Amino acid sequence: MASLAGMLTARRGRGAFDWTDWFSYGYLALGLLLMFGPVVWLVLSSFKSAAALNEFPPQLLPYGQKTVVVTGHEIPLPLYRVTLPDGTTRELAEVRRIGIQATLVDPKAPEQEYKVNIRDRKPVREFQLALNNYIEIFGKFSFGTFLWNSVFITVVATLITLLFNAMAAFALSKYRFGGRNAVFLLIISTLMIPPTIILVPNFLVVSELGLLNSLWGVIWPAVATPTGVFLLRQYMLTIPDELIEAARMDNASEWRIFWRIILPLSAPALAVLAIFSVMWRWNDFLWPLIVLSRTEKFTLQLALNAFQGELTTQWHYLLAMTVITLLPVTLVFAFLQRHITTGIAAAGVK
Amino acid sequence: MASLQLHRVVKRYGTTAVVHGIDLEVKDGEFVVFVGPSGCGKSTLLRMIAGLESVTEGDLLIDGTRVNDVSAAQRGLAMVFQSYALYPHMTVYQNLAFGLENLGAPRAEVDAKVKAAAKLLKLEALLERRPTQLSGGQRQRVAIGRAIVRDPTIFLFDEPLSNLDAELRVQMRAEITALHKRLGTTMIYVTHDQVEAMTMAHRIAVLRSGNVEQFGTPLELYNRPVNRFVAGFIGSPQMNFLNARIVGASDAGLRVLLDAAPTGESQPPLPIDGSAKTQQRVMLGIRPEHVAIGPTSGPALALTATIERVEQLGAASFLYCALGGGERLTVHAPGQVAFESGTQIKVSLPVAETHVFDTDESENAFRRR
Amino acid sequence: MNALDPPMRALQRVLGVPRIAWMFVGPNLAILGLFTFLPIVINFYFAFTGGVQLYPSERPFTGTENLSTLFDCGSYLDPATCRKDLFWRSIYNTGEFALLQVALMVALALVTALVLNRKILGRGFFRGVFFYPVLLSPVVVALIWKWVLQREGVLNAVLASAGSSPVGWLSDANWAFFWCVFVSIWAHMGFYTLILLAGLQAIPADLYEAAEMDGTSPWRRFSRITLPLLMPNLIVVLVLGLIRAVQIFDEVFVLTGGGPGSATTFIVQFIYQTGFAESIHQYGLAAAASLVLALSLLVLTLVQLRITRKNLDSPAGRGDG
């Protein structure tokens, strides 16, 4: 018990629980609310039906109207709490409604019908997830296509990024060739050339290559990342040269040394770069927005943007799509938080 | 199996030369050791032979063919590295098989050769382990196995035992020697440890600052070191060097006067040719095991020494003595001795065992008869 | 990839060993050349040509016309007097945004890092909490907040329960600007917190212990030990934050679309609209505006290099690789 109390009040130094401790925990609580609150709210909302989303003020949890199966009726009937003319209240199922008059029956004794004014009945509600939001987006909006486009770009671009960057990093860390330093500087210098300043000419290049409205138009310009080369090079420098020499004595070609020795041994650094690359490509927006203008080529991000821009936004679908879009990144984060944060701290990039 | 010749081989990094024109010939089936202090260029020389470093100048011939421009893989040699350089992500089996797979050998042949090498080196039980799960000695064996499976024409070893503890080192020394007997392949072995060199080699090349000081059999090096550097490098404890000057040369031999010798006593001539000027300063060398306590039967130089420290090993004893003028003398006495430190003793230096060197370490020694 | 071995071996025989390195850097250099270095050159060409054609040879050379169009102003202090008033509005907006956002964000990141550096319960968890939004895509970030901020959103509901009337958070110019700043801080603060936290953890603990033994007050410990030792990280974070803030686009574009009016239109959106979104694609004008953006980034980068000096040790730069 004492140790639990000690843990709960863990703080800096040995003195009393002073104002800085109160401030810290207060700050963290506020941070938790601000950082996670909106995301939680989004996820909760995505499980609400269109009707529930239109309510103001909104309910915290997704609720839907309770239904019951009544003998003699094929589909389940909505349940209401009804105030009968005699003043009693009962839970009845609505059979039909005409104008302001509703006809209800007792689910247990469906023979007798009650006719009441619709003002005298209130829907009985229960906790209900509107999973239909998630199911319908696949049929209605070719959401599957957008998902596939995003997955394709992310996976293919990441694989090529890993390969190309590892090759360059291998050359820059394990060979002494004329121009090596110049090449390294050239690659690193591109860190200072953000894509936002070369949008127009890049558009020209991509269109001359016939890659407009092609997923490859998003993939190719993204695969030579200076960050990746730098990260992998630093790691490969720690691989002993003797291993490469041993492999040379073992008759391995330089390519085989790269493929069989260097790549497997660089796995930890490759994993970090893979995580980065997946996040970059999955989240890309501006460049795909420029290159991909045909709806069937949209990535998830472009699709989300297009839907939210429509005149009457169908929020129940949009929210479900947003949740699906943030899901992979969230999973990656949940399982690999340590790798990501240490990787970022080491490389100074995101 | 192959022979190896080096003709005026030079290695320069930029403008600094680290190997200065070496001539060397290794015969087919020979076990040659390159020995020398750290940084003298042994590894560089070995790596040039391996093809891992380019040869700046001169020719490198294997079986009479110039191979300067042949890649490491195609020279058909195998190398065992100081750090073993085992592939950490592969099992022992995969480590051994990698070289053969690179040659595109059929699976069955790879398997047979790997199994055979594993049997030879008693690695059969370890084939599925990774290098990190092995002891130092086992890693060493895998590194050797990786060389064996490829049937190389020459084995190259770069200080392969320096990461092992003393006991294992002795054991592996014997195993490598046995392996050489069994395979009969030419081996070139680099070490900074003269004991390894003496115990394993057919012939030893003593290197110093990128030059071969002497190339010969272990006993040649021991008995007839060409200069003071080689004399001091070979043998443990080190040969004693005593300051002296030449006082005369005749048919009887060279007469020298030790600085530490009592003046006035007449000393016998040494069986050494001397065309040198009298009064030239020289160094007289004698190995600790040749210094006798008390008088000897043959002609000898006599000295008085004060024992400073005694090391009793049981089978032998080392006496560390001081001479006049701050010079030191180590005496290796067989068996056990009853001396205490501080005692004065008379020692004799039998003239048949003496060497006379120039004061310059690398100048040629005076020729012994 | 084993199939690649024979051709690679042949190539190695032709090139020799050190030169085979060019084969390994080749693909990377080709991609960079095609999609980074070549575009830099072409961008200059575009900036000095006019017309609506994309293909360079079909574009008439117009000299500095694009630049003078952009810079044609009655008074540079008043965007309304400029021919391209949107350009100037976006520049003023960007400047205001960058200064406000970076100042607030770095201050908050510092506080957060200081709190997270204490011996608190669930430190790893809270670090994750603050870092999580960094990984979300800008579009998702914008939608999360758009959902919170819309007229029937949860924020107005909370206000309503407190008896106040709903506010048009994204339709009022000042509020919209505020929320752009807020949301971009929300999305990026975790990254800067992490860098500052790494800096804090690199400060040797015995410095604090020694100070504590001397009876130094907490405030003095902060101002005399923590702040000076953290200064290099703070500067990196400041400049890096500015470089990125100047390029703000994605979140804002989805959140407000640059509106209401041009209240939240920033320079990258101006380039995007001019070059790609409007019915006439004015590539030349967009390229000229890119030059202006590039120039300001160059200045910031030089400042960064000058301050950090160890330019190659930490490739802190752009956010997408």
Ligand SMILES: Nc1ncnc2c1ncn2[C@@H]1O[C@H](COP(=O)(O)OP(=O)(O)O)[C@@H](O)[C@H]1O
């Ligand atoms: N790549 C290199 N560049 C410059 N000097 C080198 C290089 N490799 C070795 N050297 C120098 O060459 C000399 C011999 O090195 P080495 O052959 O490794 O000596 P050792 O006899 O200890 O194996 C050393 O002085 C070393 O500093």
Ligand SMILES: [Mg+2]
């Ligand atoms: Mg060496």
